[in-house]
Amino acid sequence: xxxxxxxxxxxxxxxxxxxxxxxxxxLVTGFEVHGxxxxxxxxxxVSYHTIAAWMLVSLWVFAIFWHFTTGEWxxxxxxxxxxxxxxxxxxxxxxxxxxxxxxxxxxxxHNPLQRLAYLFVLLVxxxxxxxxxxxxxxxxVWPDYGLADLPLEWVAVAHVIGAFMMLxxxxxxxYLATAGHTWTSHIKAMxxxxxxxE
Amino acid sequence: xxxxKSVIAALLSTSxxxxxxxxxxxxxxxxxxxDKTVVAKSKRETSTADHSKYEELQKQFKQGxxxxxxxxxxxxxxxxxxxxxxxxxxxxxxxxxxxxxxxxNVINNFCTATKTNMTxxxxxxxxxxxxxxxxxxASEKNVDCLACHDTTGTYKKYPGLSGHPxxxxxxxxxxxxxxxxxxxxxxVAQNVGKTSRRTCxxxxxxxxxxxAVKHGDLDKSLENPSRYLDIHMDKDGLDxxxxxxxxxxxxxVAGSRYxxxxxxxxxxxxxxxxxxxxxxxxxxxxxxxxxEEDERLNTHARKxxxxxxxxxxxxxxPQLTKMSWDWSTAGKMGEDGKPMKIKASSGMIAYDxxxxxxxxxxxxxxxxxxxxxxxxxxxxxxKVNPDEVVKINDFRGEPNDPGARIWPFKIFRGKQxxxxxxxxxxxFHTAGDDDTAFxxxxxxxxxxxxxxxxxxxEYSGKLSxxxxxxxxxxxxxxxxxxxxxxxxxxxxxxxxxxxIDGIYMxxxxxxxxxxxxFYIIALLALVGVVIHGAIRLINDRKEAE
Numbered sequence: 056x057x058x059x060x061x062x063x064x065x066x067x068x069x070x071x072x073x074x075x076x077x078x079x080x081x082l083v084t085g086f087e088v089h090g091x092x093x094x095x096x097x098x099x100x101v102s103y104h105t106i107a108a109w110m111l112v113s114l115w116v117f118a119i120f121w122h123f124t125t126g127e128w129x130x131x132x133x134x135x136x137x138x139x140x141x142x143x144x145x146x147x148x149x150x151x152x153x154x155x156x157x158x159x160x161x162x163x164x165h166n167p168l169q170r171l172a173y174l175f176v177l178l179v180x181x182x183x184x185x186x187x188x189x190x191x192x193x194x195x196v197w198p199d200y201g202l203a204d205l206p207l208e209w210v211a212v213a214h215v216i217g218a219f220m221m222l223x224x225x226x227x228x229x230y231l232a233t234a235g236h237t238w239t240s241h242i243k244a245m246x247x248x249x250x251x252x253e
Numbered sequence: 254x255x256x257x258k259s260v261i262a263a264l265l266s267t268s269x270x271x272x273x274x275x276x277x278x279x280x281x282x283x284x285x286x287x288d289k290t291v292v293a294k295s296k297r298e299t300s301t302a303d304h305s306k307y308e309e310l311q312k313q314f315k316q317g318x319x320x321x322x323x324x325x326x327x328x329x330x331x332x333x334x335x336x337x338x339x340x341x342x343x344x345x346x347x348x349x350x351x352x353x354x355x356x357x358n359v360i361n362n363f364c365t366a367t368k369t370n371m372t373x374x375x376x377x378x379x380x381x382x383x384x385x386x387x388x389x390x391a392s393e394k395n396v397d398c399l400a401c402h403d404t405t406g407t408y409k410k411y412p413g414l415s416g417h418p419x420x421x422x423x424x425x426x427x428x429x430x431x432x433x434x435x436x437x438x439x440x441v442a443q444n445v446g447k448t449s450r451r452t453c454x455x456x457x458x459x460x461x462x463x464x465a466v467k468h469g470d471l472d473k474s475l476e477n478p479s480r481y482l483d484i485h486m487d488k489d490g491l492d493x494x495x496x497x498x499x500x501x502x503x504x505x506v507a508g509s510r511y512x513x514x515x516x517x518x519x520x521x522x523x524x525x526x527x528x529x530x531x532x533x534x535x536x537x538x539x540x541x542x543x544x545e546e547d548e549r550l551n552t553h554a555r556k557x558x559x560x561x562x563x564x565x566x567x568x569x570x571p572q573l574t575k576m577s578w579d580w581s582t583a584g585k586m587g588e589d590g591k592p593m594k595i596k597a598s599s600g601m602i603a604y605d606x607x608x609x610x611x612x613x614x615x616x617x618x619x620x621x622x623x624x625x626x627x628x629x630x631x632x633x634x635x636k637v638n639p640d641e642v643v644k645i646n647d648f649r650g651e652p653n654d655p656g657a658r659i660w661p662f663k664i665f666r667g668k669q670x671x672x673x674x675x676x677x678x679x680x681f682h683t684a685g686d687d688d689t690a691f692x693x694x695x696x697x698x699x700x701x702x703x704x705x706x707x708x709x710x711e712y713s714g715k716l717s718x719x720x721x722x723x724x725x726x727x728x729x730x731x732x733x734x735x736x737x738x739x740x741x742x743x744x745x746x747x748x749x750x751x752x753i754d755g756i757y758m759x760x761x762x763x764x765x766x767x768x769x770x771f772y773i774i775a776l777l778a779l780v781g782v783v784i785h786g787a788i789r790l791i792n793d794r795k796e797a798e
Contacts, residue, residue, distance in 0.1 A: 089759065090744075090760045090762075194552060195551070211759060215764060222775055
């Protein structure tokens with residue numbers, strides 16, 4: 056028998072989906088700016104990318120505030136406990152509907168692999184994208200900050216590496232959204248807040 | 254029957270009515286046109302002197318020099334000022350490189366050199382009688398005031414007259430049977446005024462031997478340009494003349510192709526500001542951060558010349574400009590054994606026995622390169638490598654040079670004679686009535702012997718042709734801002750800045766190796782999750798069964 060628990064609060068769901076839209080927008084426009092294909096045209100791609108960036112910045116201000124005021128930041132404290140079991144589960148157990156090695160609760164909503172993955176996003180991918188993106192965005196004032204000799208190429212390459220990592224995260228993340236108790240239980244939870252658990 | 258008659262009558266009356274309407278509509282339009290011309294004229298006529306009332310000018314002048322003597326009676330310093338300019342001396346020493354330039358000294362890849370051809374070339378000298386080295390450069394009366402200050406449009410200097418206008422009817426082109434009228438010097442002298450696009454253009458629009466030939470960004474259409482062609486000279490808009498920008502107030506002309514300024518990182522010049530800055534740069538009026546709405550565009554100006562974006566194409570008047578000139582094929586006779594001209598489908602001369610092969614183009618996308626203000630010419634006597642393309646003038650610059658910008662250029666390509674033994678660009682005698690002029694008998698040896706002798710050396714007898722390139726920085730025919738380059742014209746896989754060193758261009762440059770690596774990883778991730786999902790799906794199906 057399955058039961059339902061309330062995992063994702065309203066703000067969290069809003070944050071997740073608006074961030075998803077913004078990140079997809081930035082991936083699509085960003086790779087156009089990078090020259091990978093032509094879709095909106097360079098000029099519009101740059102505008103959309105910039106607008107999305109500022110929206111994401113605003114969203115993050117709220118998200119950071121929310122995480123600290125609610126204490127939800129603790130959800131990302133890493134643990135190695137049961138990591139092996141999780142790897143094993145995704146490698147074999149999941150195919151035979153073996154019991155999930157991790158019990159989801161409101162206080163521990165992410166499994167250990169998720170925690171590590173999200174922490175990697177928070178500590179590696181995001182800082183790389185944000186820092187290089189910030190520099191990129193303020194290219195016009197580099198000389199005022201003594202950065203006149205910083206090669207734009209370095210910044211661009213760092214930004215692109217971050218973007219590719221985000222793209223790969225995105226692919227795996229979307230797939231693993233189907234790896235809940237049922238194919239759609241995680242997705243439903245992200246929409247309604249209620250997760251079906253075993 | 255009756256019906257058809259009435260139909261005809263109705264048709265007739267209708268057409269008469271329409272014709273009347275058209276006539277009525279025409280009337281006010283013509284008046285409006287006249288009004289406009291009157292306004293335009295009165296705007297120009299700011300002078301407080303009417304030269305037609307001057308006693309000194311109430312006489313029949315026989316020669317240009319007589320007019321000049323009258324001019325300098327009042328304008329006592331004018332000729333002295335002219336004497337200091339390269340319009341007069343045809344000589345200019347580049348202060349950076351020390352090279353002696355000017356029309357007297359440089360060899361280009363059009364008509365090549367002036368030395369032995371002065372009776373022709375002097376049609377564009379602002380003097381009378383510059384026939385050869387014996388010309389008196391100290392003479393004040395030899396200064397030609399009218400070439401620049403005529404307002405009647407009737408003062409013309411034809412090749413072959415050593416800088417004089419036609420005092421008697423003059424056959425031009427030679428042997429054409431067409432005669433140009435003699436100039437009325439009194440009328441011209443009484444109607445002097447400020448220089449105009451037409452007076453400057455009389456030489457500068459026709460450089461290289463014809464309209465639009467040489468520069469690509471200067472041609473006769475600039476006498477009356479539309480807004481589209483030139484935002485500053487627009488006859489219905491700002492209506493700039495050449496001297497609005499190119500003036501230093503002392504008869505000298507600001508701005509130079511011999512010593513071109515690559516950039517100016519200062520604000521706009523104010524009226525009366527004591528400054529030795531060049532007033533002909535874009536920045537002299539606009540400053541170096543003129544884009545108020547988008548700081549990103551100002552940032553672009555740290556690497557790009559203004560002209561790079563604001564003159565997206567040259568020769569867009571749409572008069573064709575010459576793109577190449579191959580002297581090595583000159584001298585071939587037609588089937589009748591006589592000199593010939595072959596026209597291209599454009600109607601332009603593609604081959605001329607006198608000159609060789611030509612190509613033309615219009616709406617040309619410039620070639621771009623870094624330029625730091627240093628221009629180095631290949632001069633007579635400089636050793637050239639016959640196996641390499643010789644740069645007639647080298648506009649130099651590297652990405653990190655102070656003041657360097659990426660500039661647009663017309664690159665004029667040619668093939669021209671060198672003295673193979675001396676390994677120097679050759680000077681040869683082209684125009685003239687004597688037996689050794691190339692255009693008389695098409696004999697390279699004779700033409701070269703005369704030309705090289707005039708340069709103070711001897712022709713070795715060994716002729717060969719070398720490929721040459723001459724750079725013309727594009728700076729006129731500035732487009733209205735809506736026609737400036739859009740981002741994607743450069744920020745594109747095939748963008749205009751491809752191959753330019755020292756810049757990273759989002760959209761053009763990327764990181765092929767890194768991209769490939771990450772594409773593979775992303776693809777592996779995608780394939781991985783698809784396989785993983787497929788196995789789950791198959792297992793689910795099996796279980797359900």
